[in-house]
Amino acid sequence: MTALRRIFGLWRGRWLALGFGLLVSLAALLVATAMMTLSGAMVVSTGAMVAAPPLMRLLGPARVVLRYFERLATHDAMFRALADVRVWFFRGLARGAAGGIGYRRSADLLARLVNDVDALDGVYLRILIPLAHAAILLPVLLWQIGRGNILLALVAAALFAVAAFYLPYRAALVARSAGMRLGITISALRVAVFDTLHGLREVRAFAAEGRMLALIQSREAALFAAQHEVSGRAAVAQAGALLCGQAMMLAVIVTVSFDPAIAVAAFLAVAAFEPIAGLARAGVLAGHAAASAERVIAAAETPGAGPDPATPVTLPRGSALRFEGVQFRWQADRPDVFDGMTLDVPSGSRVALLGPSGSGKSTLAALALRLAAPQSGRILLGGTDIATLAAGDLRQRITYLSQATHLFDDTIRANLLLARPEAAEEDLWAALEAARIADTVHSLPDGLETWVGEAGARFSGGQGRRLALARTLLSAAPILILDEPCAGLDADTERAFLQTLNETAVGRTVILIAHRLTGVERFDRIWRLSEGRAAAAAG
């Protein structure tokens, strides 16, 4: 429930559209009720006869038009509100995911963005609006019928309240666990399908087709079981509402047989039950919506490492990096990566960091980018502790080519522009040239507009790596951290790239993380990481 309240909070910006939808729907409701009442009155009472036909001619078209606009207005408002939730979700996700999505699964996050957000649309369209209608119709029903027969009015109001309020409430309680399972099972199915398709190479190479199909089928069966239970509960709730309507009709008939004058009640009763007919069914979905709201909020609010300080300090002018007595471990139960490490990287210097895998080379980059915070010690940028800076500001100064740098399913141009959206055409080519991939791109019929495919699938591993490298070089940040930039490159290309690096990044700080050196690099300093400390190496 609190999760749903949070979602309503997000919709505050849309109250005008949502409120307008509600108003139009209420107008449509009033016209429909008036029309049904008048039709009855025309048949059974002489009083309305004179006024009624012209009024009916007005109400009829009004009802059709209002119903049409009610549907348009409520749906449009809802979709706008859902789009807001989606964008909020992505922003929240991005806030906590500078280091990647971690142990979460992208297909599950997608399920939350798509299915769980979709489940929220019922809250407004199928629950809130009909509830508002019911709240208005109940006193109308009491008053209109009560004028003729107070006993019938009480019975009708009771039956109406059961159908509009009690049954949906019960249905929501009973179907709560199944509703929760709906969200979880569709996400599990999505994960299985995505793993199979994303890992299609592995699946084929290891003949895992049968296994993966069996997994998908079992998850599909779990989804169907949850859907089956929800659908069954909805049918029962719906049948209950239907019986309430018929019981009301029976009560009306019995009363009318004694007192024909209140036959108009029959019409009102019919008209009143129509707008709330779906509420009992919607009650079943309320549990689903509440669970979905929780899943959406939980994913969007997972905190990342190193939240921004309350009042971030402005960026210092200098770009010298200094690690001062840094002690760090990723998790409490893992060994120290750094233990009192001190390292100076003056502005504009070229530094190589060497060491075997596991010696903390990539961790050092993560600390500099504040993807993680040291347990003790400080990291200074231009003399300012980076813990006091806004992470976004800090990352403007540092560009990082990691081993997991992602190529997006987009054009080469769009992938490059990610690093510097305002870059000119010649900047793009210069970066491609420096990364030794310009000739390849030139030879492509679509040039910069060539689609790179999922994670660069349309290029070879080495070509994809060089495109990522070009993107990093394009960035205007004064500090470049290159983590194994040449992994997967052939020896000639590697040599050529390192030579270019000597010439291109003049004036910028370059931190090259590598297993070994080829001999062509020119460095001011070479550090070797071992046993949690940095030691100057000859070079």
Place this chain on the structure above:
Amino acid sequence: MQRRRCRRVLGAALAGRGLPYAALGGFLAAALVQAGCAILVERFAFDAGAAARRRLRGDAMARLLAAGPAMLRGAHSGALAAVVIDRIEAVDGLFARWLPAAVVAFVVPVAVAAVALALDPIAGLILIGAGLLVPAAMALSGLGAAAAARGQFAAMARLQTRFLDRVSGIATIVLAGRAEAEAQALARAADELRRRTMRVLRVAFLSSAGLDCAAAIALIAIAVRYGGQYAAGTLASLPVALFMVLATPQFFAPLRAFAAAYQERMHAIAAAEALVDLPALPPETPPLEVRTVSAHGITIDFRDVSLSWDATRGKALDGVTFRIPAGQVVILAGPSGSGKTSIIEILLGFVRPDAGRVTFNGADIATLVPQALARLTAWVGQRPVLFAASIAENIRFAKPEASDDEVETAAEAARVVDFAILLPQGLDTVIGEGGYGLSGGQAQRIAIARAFLKDAPILLLDEPTAHLDPVTEADVLDSLKRLCLGRTTLLASHATAAHAFSARRVDLRGGRVVGTRGTA
């Protein structure tokens, strides 16, 4: 049926004949039957829809699995997953609601109209006349519905694929300071989805409005008719008049359900179109004896093999000819993009050459079923896909029936144990999607462990040590050299790995063999 009975009860009651208990009992019974029927209909509809979805999803997955990894060059796996999940869920309406609604929409209005005709022919004709407007309105609006629904599905697939792709690389986006720009782009995509959905709904609601219109016309016509009679004092029967007014919504209710189901049907048909676009299942390969290629000592032969992934980008392989004698190692050397991976993907059966022949012991691999081919080959790719699971489970993916000991042996040989031992749960440590929590070199060692566990006669190594530091690389190469013994091995590499093997070497440039060195 029961509706007719309740009208009769109403008629009898209104005629003022006192309380007809039998009729009231009939009314109650009819109401209960109606409620029970509604529950049953829902149940059957669900079962029908679920059965159809199960069948369609199984079929779609079978087709995608048969088409294999070559498809991933042209389509994002997220877009394909959207077809398998969302489009097939959307087809449900066709089976679960359209068919029952179509039947009910015919039977119930006809029954109501028949009773109405019997009681008051003119009012009956009014109902029938208004009822005939409904299909006309639906046909008009239905024309646009399918086209609009198609656009909506395309927008939804784009939104999903974009999101999935951006989430996979979210760290890259955040570190580049582009998170807000991406959020804006997502907002635009979501807005496009809204506009497309509204386009579908505007048409769908138009058909509902047409129905509302027909219902209002009928109600007004009937009310005016009886109102006039009442005023003129010629109203023959008040109960009949009441019945007509009350029966009008009942006449239209099933038509309303029908119209909604009709929209769902158009939606489902648009959804199903993507299923038709999935690759067709290949014809069953006739069982040839070549499928039983001897599992020991396989000679691989490439003869004039050409391949192009994309016609506009020229040939990836152009007349490649070479041979790997049984149990020997051949090194495939060349700069990136020269076609090394394409050769390995042919051997894995991911793609078929456009021209030329690839044979195992003289048998064309085109005649091997994918499962048979997979049994013969073990593979270490450049970008191994690791699943969100424990390290041991990821290794076991290569051979699900492997014992814990076998997994551990493979992990040791691939130097996985070296880093796993430092992790809190060792080999049972859970890693994230795409190997989160591991370095590139560690992920690669898991892929190598898979190859060790698989224990197949052909070994295909695609840059197996690209991300390893020199010490680890030397260790892994030692293990690989042992693994190669007695197996036909193709090692694609441009790095030092190649020098570790004293083997024959095939040099590739731009998809052509430019030289061979060493002895075979």
